[in-house]
Amino acid sequence: MSEDEPTADEGEANRERNLDAIRDRLGALEADLEDFEADLESADTEDDLNVVEADLESVREDVEDVEIPDPPETDDDEDDEPAPEAKLQDRYDDLESDLGDLEDDLEDQRGPYAEDVVGEIDGVANTITNTRWTVEGDEELIEAVDSFLTDVNDLLESDLSTPGDLEPASGAELGENAEEEGTVPQALEETLEEATAAVEDASPDPDEDAETIAGLLEATDDFEGGVDDATEWTDLEVREQLRREGFYDVLAHVKDFPPEWHALKVHEKRGNVDQILLAYETLGSEYMEEHCLEALERMGPEDAIEPMVQKAGRRDEAAIRILGKIGVADDEVVDALLDYVDSNPDLQKPAFRALGEIGAESAVQPLANQLLADNPDVRSWAARALGLIGDTRAIDPLADVLADDEEDRVRASAAWALNCIGTADALEIVAGYEDDRAYLVQAEATRVDLEPAA
Incomplete structure (x- = not known):
């Protein structure tokens, strides 16, 4: 042991002196808090409260300066009396909690303003x-x-x-x-x-x-x-809302039951999209919702985009079909449909068609990826969606499907898609299959007209 290193007894003595100093410091802070609590109770004005606030801020700084040392490590696993450091930590935690309570009481006592x-x-x-x-x-x-x-x-x-x-x-x-x-x-x-x-x-x-x-x-x-x-x-009751909105004003008589269905058909005939959306959003009936969605699918109104995007987000096939019928390729619509490109076939089929109907160019690569799907139906739907979009980037992957796919119906869909794209390169590829083994592919090849228009 070097001369500068303390002995065990000296180290223990230093530890005790340090702990005694912390005890004294905590005791003084505890006494300060008791005084400030009394000051807070007697405070009558904002100025009085400002004085107490300044005092509490000073105590807060002092509390944060106190450092409680960790207890020394021991080899004894038995439950002995807590180390002095642990007891001091408990006192410190209580002091900090009491200080926080006083700060809260101070804010509660202020105002109102x-x-x-x-x-x-x-x-x-x-x-x-x-x-x-x-x-x-x-x-x-x-x-x-x-x-x-x-x-x-x-x-x-x-x-x-x-x-x-x-x-x-x-x-x-x-x-x-x-x-x-x-x-x-x-x-x-x-x-x-x-x-x-x-x-x-x-x-x-x-x-x-x-x-x-x-x-x-x-x-x-x-x-x-x-x-x-x-x-x-x-x-208001639902029917009272509809009545006040003029939903029933189109009814001279009630031909169908319920009257909402009759009114819905009249509004569809007159092109009253706002009234159909009102019925869709208001009526809590699955029966009437189905008829509202059917009407919107037949009409394809742009006013229905927002509610249909929301409903499509809940995996609803009818809403997906309606978005395709509306035919607007804004980012919100395309993003909602792309969520189902790699989904289950029940949702892929309407989503693929909708992406094709709206001409979503950003969907070309995700759809082209589906030309390699295990399910031949999925490959066929993807090919036809690419044909509807008409982007020339799809020509090469469609040509590969036409040449190599094991399912003739998938190959026929690829030929149909190339015909839809309609560029000279696409048509030339299809024309080479006039003698194909599959009649459906032959039929697509015979539709090709490579002669330039007069």
Whole structure:
């Protein structure tokens, strides 16, 4: 042992001195916390709270500076008395927990403030503009805002009021956008912005104007309750919603049962896509949903893209077919369909066809990969989808299928696809199979016209 190294007894003595110092430090911090807890209980003003906050921040820094050493390692596996370091760690954890509780109590004791009132008003305003209301709901909203403004005027001596020309709109007039220009929710939102500006301009002091702030918060709570009680569109029965939307207005008489089916057929005949989508989104019947989807598949309206993309995402074959019928190759549609290129055959078949119908060029490689699938049906559907897309990048892989695939029906699909692509190179490949063993392939070869058009 070198002369500089402490002996075992000296090391133990150093350890004890270090632990004693930590005990003293923790004791002092614990005493400080007790004093600051009493200061917090007696704090009456924001200034008092600011003093306590500064004290707690100082204690927080001191606590974070304390380092509890790890207990020494021992060879004894028996459950002995915890090491002094472990006991100090427990005291430290308790101290830190008590400090956190005091910090939370300090925040709870602050305020309320004018910004709390503004936040509450903004929250109610968002509810108003993001909810669809009935005519009755509009009327109840106007009444709730009027009552709230009366309270605000009394407390702030302001002169706020709702516009005098507000007219509740019917559901059909309102549509689905509560933020539509000129609607009751939009007008009330602007009025509530004036109310928040009035609170901010008044700038009530949390000490001197505590009663005013408390009164404003109470008024806001009552206001929020009035808005919650107002009649939302979803509070109506389904048939009442449809009636107010004019869904049944096309019925001079009821020919089919249920009447929704009869109305649906009339709307399809008249091209009223909005009413068909309304029925699809509103009616909770699988029977009526099926008829709505059939109507949309026959019509192929672009207005149906968004709901059909959502439904296609739930592995729905009808929605996939409808997207193909609509024929719009935007990124959202293509991405939804590409999810099923490597799926099960029940979903691959409509997805392949839909990708072909919309001409999704980004699907060429994923579809070409499926020309090597084990299932001959999948290979055939992939070939035909590539033909519908018509991209020349598919010529070589289709030519390989036509030359090498073991299934004649798959080869015939490849020949059909090359005919669809229709370039000179593609047609020349197909024309070489006039004497093919398979009649379907021969038929495709005889359709080729290599003579240039006059």
